[in-house]
Amino acid sequence: MIKSFNEIIMKVKSKEMKKVAVAVAQDEPVLEAVRDAKKNGIADAILVGDHDEIVSIALKIGMDINDFEIVNEPDVKKAALKAVELVSTGKADMVMKGLINTATFLRSVLNKEVGLRTGKTMSHVAVFETEKFDRLLFLTDVAFNTYPELKEKIDIVNNSVKVAHAIGIENPKVAPICAVEVVNPKMPATLDAAMLSKMSDRGQFKGCVVDGPLALDIALSAEAAHHKNVTGEVAGKADIFLMPNIETGNVMYKTLTYTTDSKNGGILVGTAAPVVLTSRADSHETKMNSIALAALVAGSK
Template structure:
């Protein structure tokens, strides 16, 4: 296992050298979410504030043998209230990240995107998987496979910029984005190819910055140099992409789960575009994946602090 996910281990090890990120853990009422948060705290990735029904969390910790004594807790009666309380902690400047516990993603995101009391910015909220694929040299960022169902061109521009910013926070030296479709030529009958071409022109015009972007590209010629050579695609991205922008949520979800269940990949999940990074985990996630998600959020939070200092 150590060798299998060496990219995650490197990421986690690096994050142990930076201060722990104050993080509201929202409704950690099952073993995996509570254990993941405590493990991340033990190795210095996050400084958790547990937000949820106090008696229930304490009983869970007791029966599971998890020591939660070192961590502050905010007692709220149910999951929706926990999401609202966690968002308020961000607005008060007390935490710099949110971590999903055992509540539904929709409940957490509803509190995040509320117009009056949420954590909206001018940027569209979107999700990224940072995938550690065995045998693949670099981590792959896949977006958006969890939040935006059928994004418009305008929304895709934000999704793309969020992913580029994430890659920079993760210290990717050259960000190479492939805008995926079923083919690598523009076909008016396939809207995702037309939108891919438009996004590339937006990059040319500096409406989207920070990466080398190409598309449309099919998956094979996005990540395999030989496939790109056979198709005679001359591009700095083709065959070498480290960020994959998918046409819609269905395509992204199938791609990410194919890599997980057929190629043995792990998928750390994070939501971007809100005031703070949001760690989205699945009940099926291993402890390593949960730790990697916390490490990704820690680097995003650090990048935001550094940017704020630079602007200030």
């Protein structure tokens, strides 16, 4: 089973190289990530944006711009729409946000004519490699859905399972995270968790097992699960951590990022093709890892 981003990148490199369309590509950190992604055999790119600015930044960072196709579109909104259209028409396999506001970018992703909407819930999946755990940790949703209800959580689980399958985890264990591991009618997240678990028991989820509610310590640690006498297939062995809301997910994401020696990458899924939706604060390595994740998911259809 794959347990690191180095292994993810090796798996990507063993497959046919995918192509990412970058929306408003005149952004130094994004171009650095795209440059190195191609150099390392992870993905090629089509750069959509202001031609002169792209070339200027490329010269600054030592990027051979002749290795990349550039689509000149100085208008930000039109550039985003064009990048998405390249994916929907099969000229690229995934799309990446560049120097553009997230809301504007996502409007292009959801465009009725050339967008990537599927009718299902879109959700963000963040994958972490940490020193303490001998498995990858999948966090969802930490960046997109705010207060998902049961219907959205079903799609979020299925979206994250597809990412886990693409990486090579055949039967990921999903933990709906709550503050406690018992059903409490005053805590709606525990009711959702119990219903998701029952759905899993009855075979309504394919290629995974869901069990909860589980507190975070019990989902993460076999020792904690043992001490608290919580058993089951997921307790202490969870791969996917279904967050009850965006506050919980965002805090966990940033805690892992800034207080642990970890690596991570994340993508938006539930779309017709993977979307690399990174923050300007994300490291160069995180952007590279996110492109690698998107390439794997794009190649798993």
